[in-house]
Amino acid sequence: MNVHFILYICMVTMKQEEKSKIKRDAIIKATLALVNSNGFHATPMSKLAKLAGVSPGTIYLYFENKQDLVNKVYLEVKEKFTKYSFVNYQPELEVEENFKDMWYRIAAYKLKEIDEALFLAQCDNTPVVDENIRQEGIVHLTPLIEVMHKGKNEGIIKDISDYLLYAYTITPISFLIVMQNREAYNLDPKSIDEAYESAWDSIRK
Amino acid sequence: MNVHFILYICMVTMKQEEKSKIKRDAIIKATLALVNSNGFHATPMSKLAKLAGVSPGTIYLYFENKQDLVNKVYLEVKEKFTKYSFVNYQPELEVEENFKDMWYRIAAYKLKEIDEALFLAQCDNTPVVDENIRQEGIVHLTPLIEVMHKGKNEGIIKDISDYLLYAYTITPISFLIVMQNREAYNLDPKSIDEAYESAWDSIRK
DNA sequence: AAATAATGAATGAATGTTCATTTTATTTTG
DNA sequence: CAAAATAAAATGAACATTCATTCATTATTT
Structure with a gap:
């Protein structure tokens, strides 16, 4: 009984809803x-379909059009990323404790899901996603902003704009x-620790 | 004798070489x-030509094709930017003095030439420019890297990777x-000073 | 048997590029 | 110096190609 047989049974017994999700x-x-390696302009729907093992027409069952596809991917990835990063957030804890946990989880997620991280970086620096969609994505950063505000109020963090705080810790x-x-550059655990120190040094009072 | 007349005389007396440059x-x-506001994928050569006041065919007298156009624009902008930023560099001066001047000039240039800054940001985060072209662009950062190395040797700057130093000061x-x-966010002079402080705090020992 | 999902060839609009022609600039000649 | 000849630059309509999207048909699930 090999793995292919098991997969086959899975596929056969699965509900349609689950198959659609897959x-x-x-x-x-x-x-x-494809967008990461070729850019948005060089990823035709046909190639996308081929890599996904799907017919071009099928993509249009799940997304309105190419723009909608990119928008939805952006939003869903952003939400998944922030959910993961802020899962341990506890407002009653110390500012630095919360900040440190968030920072390390952000770094861990980006290292783990490199494709998602690269995609977000691309979207955040180009006009490939619609502006209103990007705005929606920002909402998910609330916990981080909250911690920073608390830090400013308590005099632990520099009293500077949220944009500056974000620029020097996350980007x-x-x-x-x-x-x-x-x-070849390698972000090993030691570099991660050094990066955290730099991030914290840049914003702490 | 209005301005149009003067311009006309200029155009008439100008050498062909100068006209081509313009x-x-x-x-x-x-x-x-156009690439800044619409992205590479949504800037057809025809629109480009129209905005430049030129026929589509003319673009191909100056650039091989669309890809070559973007590559050349990237390289030339990068060079112009770094030339401006490092013009005051004097290896014999103090590390912090050189670094501060470079940092402020980088900031000043990006604020002054916003279109160029946005374009570089887009190219540096997407695959729109060819990889070998990007590599060429990195060479121009040598003075900054030199100052950072000197700072590390003298124990003034943290002994961490150049990538980390760049990530926390320039990006x-x-x-x-x-x-x-x-x-609406506004990078006024006060914010610039705060940003410099954060940059320096993040890398100084 | 009915409903839902998926297909992929066909379509038509959009776009990068070419090139025969025209316009402009420069050089040569009378 | 002016006129003719040559060279260089610019044009923009035409072309070939690519690609997003559709939809009649087929396959699968309920």
């Missing part, structure tokens, strides 16, 4: 992979992931 | 503007420019 996920995976991680993906 | 620059300007500026361009 198919939709395959399309999203393919989008992440460097994205840059480092992009670099790690692009060449 | 035309080429117009194409580059148009590329920056936040790009992010802030993108944000300023996207909404």
Whole structure:
């Protein structure tokens, strides 16, 4: 009884709803992979369909059009990412404790889900996703902003704009992931710790 | 004798070489503007030509094709940017003095030439420019890397990877420019000073 | 048997690029 | 210096191709 047989049984006994979920996920995976390596302009729906193991027409059962596909992928990835990053958030804990946990979880997620991280970096720096969609994505950052505000109030964190705080603590991680993906540079655990120190040093009072 | 007349005289007396330079620059300007607001995939050569006040065919006199256009724009903008930023570099001066001057000039340039800054941010985070072209662009950062090395040797700057140093001092500026361009956030002189402090705090020992 | 999901060839609009022609600039000649 | 000849630059309509999207048909699930 080999693995293919088991997979076959799974596929046969699965409800349609579950199969659809799998198919939709395959399309999203393919989008992440191709947009990351070729860019939005060079990823035709046909290639996307082929990589996802699906017919071009099928994509249009799950997404309105190409723009809608990118928008939805962006939003869903962003939500998944922030859910993971802020799962341990407890407002009653110390500011630095919360911040440190968030920061390390953000880094861990981006290192684990490189395709998603690269995709977000691309979307956040280009006009490939619609502006209103990007706005929606920002909402999910609330816990981080909350912690930063608390830190400012308590005099632990510099009293500077949220944008500055975000710029100096979070965006460097994205840059480092992009670099790690692009060449030999390796973000090992020691570098991660050094990065955290730099992040904290840049905003602590 | 109005301005149009003067312009007309200029155009008439100008050498062909100078006219070509102006035309080429117009194409580059148009590329920056359209790629920034619409993305590479949504800027057809026809629109580019129209905005540059040129016929589509003319673009192909100055650039091999669309990809070559983007590559060349990237390289030339990068070089212009770094030339400006490192013009005051004097290896014999103090590390912090050199670093501060470089940092402020980088910030000033990006604030002054927003279109160029946004374009670089887009190219640095997506596969729109060819990888070998991006590599070429990195060479121009040598002075900054040199100063950082000197700082590490003298124990003034943390002994961490160049990538980390760059990530925490320079990339936040790009992010802030993108944000300023996207909404109401304003990078005023006070914010710039705060940003510099954060940059320095993140890497100084 | 009915309903739902998936297919993929066909369509038509959009777009990168070419090239025969025209316009403009420069050089040569009378 | 002016006119003719040559060279260079620019044009933009035409072309070939690509690609997003549709829909009549087939396959699968309920």
